[in-house]
Every structure is written in structure tokens, then in C-alpha cells.
Amino acid sequence: MSRAFVKEDSNNQPEDLPARQASGLPNYVTPQGLEKLQRRVEELSAARKPLAAERSEDPFQRQRLSLLERDLRYYETRLKNSILVDNSGCEAVEVRFGAAVIVRDDKGILQEFSIVGEDEADTETGRISWASPLASALLGARAGDRLFWKRKSGETRLELVSIRYPLSKKPARWPSDGHIP
Numbered sequence: 544m545s546r547a548f549v550k551e552d553s554n555n556q557p558e559d560l561p562a563r564q565a566s567g568l569p570n571y572v573t574p575q576g577l578e579k580l581q582r583r584v585e586e587l588s589a590a591r592k593p594l595a596a597e598r599s600e601d602p603f604q605r606q607r608l609s610l611l612e613r614d615l616r617y618y619e620t621r622l623k624n625s626i627l628v629d630n631s632g633c634e635a636v637e638v639r640f641g642a643a644v645i646v647r648d649d650k651g652i653l654q655e656f657s658i659v660g661e662d663e664a665d666t667e668t669g670r671i672s673w674a675s676p677l678a679s680a681l682l683g684a685r686a687g688d689r690l691f692w693k694r695k696s697g698e699t700r701l702e703l704v705s706i707r708y709p710l711s712k713k714p715a716r717w718p719s720d721g722h723i724p
Contacts, residue, residue, distance in 0.1 A: 560609055563617035566661060568674050572625045573641050576663040580622045587615040621662055635706040638681045640673050645704040
């Protein structure tokens with residue numbers, strides 16, 4: 544095989560990984576989202592320690608360490624830039640961040656969604672980012688309102704059936720001065 548197609552391996556050093564990119568939008572989080580970010584930073588820090596201390600020559604171990612460090616930088620930045628929005632227990636007059644809503648589509652199918660931060664979003668469990676098209680359609684709406692959800696497949700007409708703001712506990716490590724460490 545020609546050497547032109549073989550990547551030279553300089554000292555078996557892993558390639559620099561590109562940084563994980565954030566959306567550039569404000570990082571609003573629910574109390575649960577803040578706890579999740581804190582846990583993720585702790586988990587990544589704990590996983591990184593033994594690999595960093597080992598200073599292995601194994602390229603797979605170094606690649607794993609590089610991935611952990613990249614993810615740790617990302618989540619530390621997300622945590623540092625997080626903006627806690629706690630609307631738990633609010634009066635359910637209109638849809639805001641943190642709301643759990645039930646909507647009915649044109650076919651009469653009911654679906655429940657919770658509007659959360661970007662890092663908390665999980666469509667499988669109905670947790671949608673506040674910046675998503677569906678959340679954009681819902682924000683500011685009141686129970687009984689009919690609205691349109693613009694999708695790639697076309698617009699879907701929805702009726703907002705109910706709004707609630709679940710009660711939540713404050714994060715255990717949220718500083719009293721309001722600043723994230």
C-alpha cells in the first residue's frame with residue numbers, strides 16, 4: 544500500500560477533538576436541569592481522575608481521556624452559564640418555561656410536553672427545549688387557545704388543553720447568593 548494513504552502516527556498522540564458546540568442561546572435550566580448538569584460534571588470529573596493520573600501510553604485510554612476532558616469542558620461551561628428559572632408552583636395562567644402542558648391535535652390525540660432547558664430536552668419523555676418550534680408555538684398560550692405548530696411536514700393545529708407548573712425542590716447546592724460556583 545502506498546504511504547500516501549497511511550496516516551502517520553506521531554508518538555501515538557490522539558488527535559485534538561473539536562469542542563462540543565453550544566447553541567449560543569441563553570442556557571435556561573429548571574431546578575432539575577441544574578442538578579443534572581452538576582451531576583454530569585461530577586461524573587465526568589470522577590471518570591477523568593484515574594485516567595489522567597495513569598498517563599497511559601495506550602492510545603485507546605488517551606482517546607477516552609481526551610473525550611472525557613472535552614465533555615467536561617462543555618458541561619462545566621454549560622453549568623457556569625446556566626440561568627435558573629424556577630416557575631414551579633406558579634399559577635397556570637399561560638405557558639412559560641417549566642410548564643407541563645397537555646395539547647390535543649386535529650385527530651383528537653392528547654399529548655403531554657414539559658418545556659425545559661436545552662440540556663434537559665428528551666423527546667422520548669416529552670421534555671422539549673424552550674427553543675424548539677413546538678415550545679415557541681406554546682409559549683405565552685393559555686388553556687383553550689388554538690395554535691399552529693410549524694413542522695417540516697407542515698403545520699399541525701393544536702388546542703392547549705391544560706397547563707400546570709409541577710412543584711420542585713430547590714437544588715441542594717444552589718448558592719444563597721444566586722451565583723453558580
